[in-house]
Amino acid sequence: MCRLSVVVVCAALASCGDAPAPEGGVVRSGSIDPVIAADIIAFNQQAEGSASFRQLGIICRWELPISVFVQPPVERANAEAALKYWESAAGVRFAFVGSDESPRIVFREGTDGIAVVERGFGARSGIDGTFADNRARSGFVVLNSVAARCSLSDPLCVYIYRHELGHALGYLAHNKIPRGLMSEIGERSTTFDQREIDMVRQLYALPHGARVEPDGSWSVPVR
Numbered sequence: 001m002c003r004l005s006v007v008v009v010c011a012a013l014a015s016c017g018d019a020p021a022p023e024g025g026v027v028r029s030g031s032i033d034p035v036i037a038a039d040i041i042a043f044n045q046q047a048e049g050s051a052s053f054r055q056l057g058i059i060c061r062w063e064l065p066i067s068v069f070v071q072p073p074v075e076r077a078n079a080e081a082a083l084k085y086w087e088s089a090a091g092v093r094f095a096f097v098g099s100d101e102s103p104r105i106v107f108r109e110g111t112d113g114i115a116v117v118e119r120g121f122g123a124r125s126g127i128d129g130t131f132a133d134n135r136a137r138s139g140f141v142v143l144n145s146v147a148a149r150c151s152l153s154d155p156l157c158v159y160i161y162r163h164e165l166g167h168a169l170g171y172l173a174h175n176k177i178p179r180g181l182m183s184e185i186g187e188r189s190t191t192f193d194q195r196e197i198d199m200v201r202q203l204y205a206l207p208h209g210a211r212v213e214p215d216g217s218w219s220v221p222v223r
């Protein structure tokens with residue numbers, strides 16, 4: 001609990017602006033649970049997904065609330081349901097916007113880079129633009145025509161929107177949790193594993209530009 005409270009305090013301070021750089025070239029620092037740190041490193045900081053658009057070695061997340069633009073004919077209700085699910089589970093807040101201007105996550109229909117996975121469904125997602133401190137600037141969820149128009153009465157439809165939004169939020173790779181939402185070996189679960197939630201909550205409690213180490217320590221280097 002002590003470790004978590006240190007992070008919360010530091011994150012709160014970060015919102016007030018950067019403190020003067022102390023000796024040693026580190027602006028801020030703290031410590032988190034090493035298990036969660038390992039997941040942040042594996043699925044965000046060092047993840048290959050979207051790696052050409054961001055810096056590896058430091059975290060990449062959005063400033064909250066995250067602006068979301070849904071481009072027709074993508075079913076807005078499907079996107080909204082997934083946003084609410086992440087919001088309630090991980091505390092990540094969203095706001096719909098009426099124009100496609102960054103920073104934002106855009107839901108759009110397309111076929112670019114999409115492989116059909118099951119029953120005609122196909123989608124991909126990620127972060128494809130960042131600011132200098134690795135803060136996310138552009139994210140996307142691309143859905144093929146089947147996924148763009150699917151019904152939430154179909155569990156695969158629920159899964160696609162929740163899973164792909166997870167990537168766009170910063171869970172940039174797949175884990176091996178048997179029943180997790182972001183798993184590569186699970187059976188397309190529509191619900192989170194607690195470890196996935198812990199990772200996202202901690203990711204969003206860290207300041208932009210933070211580098212996380214395997215022992216749980218983190219720091220924001222001087223730029």
Ligand SMILES: [Zn+2]
Binds near residue numbers: 163167174
């Ligand atoms: Zn995926």
